[in-house]
Amino acid sequence: MYQSLKLPVALHPSESPEFMLTRVLAWALEFEEGIAFSPGVGSPEEPTLSIKGLDGTYNSWIEIGAPDSERLHKATKIAQRVAVYCHRSADNVFQQLLQKQIYRGTEVPLYSFEEGFISLLVKALERRNKMSVSRSDQTIYVALNGQDLSSHIMERRLA
Numbered sequence: 001m002y003q004s005l006k007l008p009v010a011l012h013p014s015e016s017p018e019f020m021l022t023r024v025l026a027w028a029l030e031f032e033e034g035i036a037f038s039p040g041v042g043s044p045e046e047p048t049l050s051i052k053g054l055d056g057t058y059n060s061w062i063e064i065g066a067p068d069s070e071r072l073h074k075a076t077k078i079a080q081r082v083a084v085y086c087h088r089s090a091d092n093v094f095q096q097l098l099q100k101q102i103y104r105g106t107e108v109p110l111y112s113f114e115e116g117f118i119s120l121l122v123k124a125l126e127r128r129n130k131m132s133v134s135r136s137d138q139t140i141y142v143a144l145n146g147q148d149l150s151s152h153i154m155e156r157r158l159a
Helices: 019-032 069-078 091-098 117-124
Strands: 035-037 049-052 058-064 080-085 110-115 133-135 139-144 147-157
Touching: 019 035, 019 049, 019 058, 019 080, 019 110, 019 117, 019 133, 019 139, 058 069, 069 080, 069 091, 091 110, 091 147, 117 139, 117 147
Parallel strands: 058 080, 080 110
Antiparallel strands: 035 049, 049 058, 110 147, 133 139, 139 147
């Protein structure tokens, strides 16, 4: 897909810049018609990102960070597809989730980026930002306010 989009994104007071940037990258990587951010912190039962079908059911439920196993267990029962994008070490999240039983857990990919990638993006943030995101196979390329960065997208699955 080649498209220019204006995406107004606010940093919530309880949200770290790393979380916000990972949320934006997940939005870009998962983009398809109907993708939406949750209404916010006031809606804890909603996924961070979702794609709903015409009938209102979840086609995709996308979490950011380190969701607990109960949340993923619920999500996999509700949505056709569930994914997690980690803004910190995916190893900790992976080890924590491995110890729990999650319905269809083997189908849930945990995505992460190379160490330091998100931190470098945070350093390039300004009040207003111009960002370009592209993907080739398992590599993401981001141009943010004149800073060009790339990272391998790592994927793990609970087995």
